[in-house]
Amino acid sequence: MILSRYERMIARRYLWPGKGEAFIALVASISLVAVMLGVAALVIVMSVMNGFRAELFDKVVGLNGHAVVQGYGGRLPNWREILAQAQKTHGVTEALPLIEQPLMASYEGRVEGVLARGMRVEDIRANAVLRGKVLDGELKALTPGSGNVAIGARLADMLGARVGSSISLISPQGQTTVFGTVPRIVSYRVAAIFEVGVYDYDKAFVIMPLEDAQTLLMLGDDVAMITLQTTDADHVGEILRPLLPVVANKGLLTDWRQMNATIFEALQVERVAMFVVLSIIVLVAVFNILSSLIMLVRAKTRDIAILRTMGATRGGLIKIFVTIGTLIGAVGIVAGLILGAVFLFYRQSVVNFVQLVTGQNLWDPSIRFLTELPAKTDPVEVTAIVLMALGLSFLATLYPAFKAASTDPVQVLRYE
Template identity: 40%
Template sequence: MFRTVERLLAFRYLRARRKEGFISVIAGFSLLGIALGVGTLIVVLAVMKGFRDQLVDRILGLNGHMTVFSASGRGIQDYGGIAADLEKAQVVVRALPMVEGQVLASGPDDARGALVRGFTRESLERKTLIANNIRAGSLEDFQGKGVLIGTRMAQRLGLRLGDELNLISPRTVATPFGGMPRQVSFPVVGLFEVGMFEFDSSLVFMPFDTAQAFFQTGDAATAIEVDVTDPQNVKAIRGEIGSIIADRGVVLTDWQQTNSTLVGALDVERNVMFLILTLIILIAAFNIISGMVMLVKDKSRDIAILRTMGATRGMILRIFMMTGASIGIVGTFIGFVLGLAFATNIESIRQALQALTGTQLFSAEIYFLSKLPADVVWSDVVSVVGLSLVLSFLATLYPAWRAARLDPVEALRYE
């Protein structure tokens, strides 16, 4: 498509002489802008994708994909039968009855609100996010009155393995002095850390029968957690699950309903960031236009001489298109390499910057997760690179067209 002489002239115009230094500066800033835009866009999309996936995985790993509640609010009496019927469905991976309630948890150092979830040991072993992230103790001791708490809750309350966790239930107990909150101490038999601050700092796991006695639910469960084969497609599965539990005095909610605001906000933020950072590439493309227009103006005498020597308008068009597009291609390649390198090592870079500056760059209290995640999606990378190349190519069309339309007579009249 491009002849040898066209390539030689195009690359010659990229190496500006001393009097064309300002044009070279503009070209350099254009290349830098495209590289920064492409690299930043790759990193931001990877981090936001990783953040969303990690957040959703933690939410689904602990809360289940669907939850069955009592329609009357009095608990589910036939929780064993309902769970067994649900697990017969091909779309259901597991159905785990639980007892859930809010408490005030206290230790030697502090007191804070907490959420207690009662499961059998067998059910908790099937929740792999917990079973695979026990940092101290063992699930073998999860029986009787022993409880599991998160590592961050243990740090805040000043508790260690074997210490007593004091729980105060909002349900009152009748005494000669009136109603008093129910208060019981439980030994800590294990510490877990799932990597999400909200869960590691406020969740307590208690044996199922102990939770029933503590919350005085009788022989009932407050909910049944249901995990399905395709959690991203719960709306399609909902009808099949609903038919199993129909007319049994229960209602069904899914994780997309419960977390719709959070997931929707993450998706909107990702799209907005893509749009904003694309403007960096667009500005760099406009810099290519301005630099190329100035180059065409400066090279008008050379263009006229080439035309008089037999160069066609198409040849001039291709020369200046190649000159401008080379800036975009090189800038895109540099941004591609830098973006991938940064995204794949972003947690190590964060740790190094924190050690260097002595500041917390990714606070778990604010961002929910303990580590900065990044998930490079190649379709996103291809989209960013393709967008950059297209904008760079379009930026060369007008200056190249002006160069091709230049009249040799007018250009050489005053030479």
């Protein structure tokens, strides 16, 4: 929309009302602030929701893979054949043997439920989720037959264990005697403490070499499952379809959507619901723009009539008021983007400050899964938010603009 020189001058003049029009200026300022808060709220919430999903997906998939071939009865015989076939499958980037078994861990009278995970030594050291997440000790100490394990930071806190402590793992699968099955109790030295950032993992995982897990659980040469990584998580079903005949009658092939369907579907529903609810804030802000322009048109009725008598066209008046309202919305949008970016940059500091002031735990990892507030801004979503807010601001200007353009100078100036 191109404005002529006089139209730009009038629009600039109406954006800064005179002495007797302070109330109109106040309403316009409130409109700008409302748009700013609405856009900032949308950007912040959608970024946090995206960050939560991305972070959770990365951690879950990083440890469990895009899909799992799980043996019936917790045992996968002839797993090397399945592993070799999986590695040859087009689209599979990684296939790793794994043992995972719920057990009990005890240390100095404290007992906690744990998830013992056996992995090949090279897989432990190469795992992107574990690498760089070690708080104390080192993963290099985990070697077959060493009796060393790595445990999650939350589990270490609950047990009161630290690097060098000797914890006992209790397996119900022990020796059978005349008095029944005697649980198998084996002591291991804590060689490393890690924190991957997912509460359920940090409070349960005990990671050990694959050979030690086979010995502990008396699996012989068997494993419990094979985890698979693919080139495209969204098309994992199609990629792994050729493996189904190989896995048939030996185990069950389950992808990440089936394993975590509830939580990811809930996140998707929540994202849509939050977007709709927070969009109402922008809509309310747009109504403020509408009301401020209507008041401005009312206050400037005489000026508009004079402009009409001086040759101002209806189209020119429409452009003036559309520009005023759209500019208020645009400035509010830019301010909202800046406010949202600042909040997201200092998000964890803001959460910590609010927790300090209120004394409430706003981000409980046991409920939120992740230990810190994540954020991931999607440029496409931000663009959609900006276009939505700008479009609504533009629509809010149409009624007052046409109302101003329809002013009859004869009726207004009759008694002047």
